Amino acid sequence: xxxxDIPKLKDTLVSQNxxxxxxxxxxxxxxxxxxxxxxxxxxxVILDALIKLDKTHxxxxxxxxxxxxxxxxxxxxxxxxKLFDYLDSKGLLKPGEKSLFE
Numbered sequence: 001x002x003x004x005d006i007p008k009l010k011d012t013l014v015s016q017n018x019x020x021x022x023x024x025x026x027x028x029x030x031x032x033x034x035x036x037x038x039x040x041x042x043x044x045v046i047l048d049a050l051i052k053l054d055k056t057h058x059x060x061x062x063x064x065x066x067x068x069x070x071x072x073x074x075x076x077x078x079x080x081x082k083l084f085d086y087l088d089s090k091g092l093l094k095p096g097e098k099s100l101f102e
Contacts, residue, residue: 018046022086028077033066041066044077 014034020027030044047061064076087093 020083022082025082027080027083030062037066 013032014037016032017029018032019029028044030046031041033041033045034048036048042065044062044064045066047063047066053060062078064078084093
């Protein structure tokens with residue numbers, strides 16, 4: 001696959017902020033990011049914001065920090081029980097999956 005073949009979202013999405021809300025309650029904030037950006041970021045990122053989702057490209061990577069953060073030195077806001085309860089209530093978790101680190 002070449003750079004020109006990769007489906008892309010509007011470039012304006014890259015580096016934009018997002019807020020994850022569940023039923024009106026803020027769970028965490030983050031930023032849309034791309035692996036082509038060389039600057040680091042210490043918050044939650046959605047990678048790769050340049051890729052358009054379709055049947056072939058259907059995975060969103062949500063990670064804590066870019067290029068990464070050590071999960072043992074700081075609290076990971078993605079590991080939020082309210083988030084897992086919500087995803088579970090919608091049938092979006094694999095059986096037995098209740099946190100990121102179990």
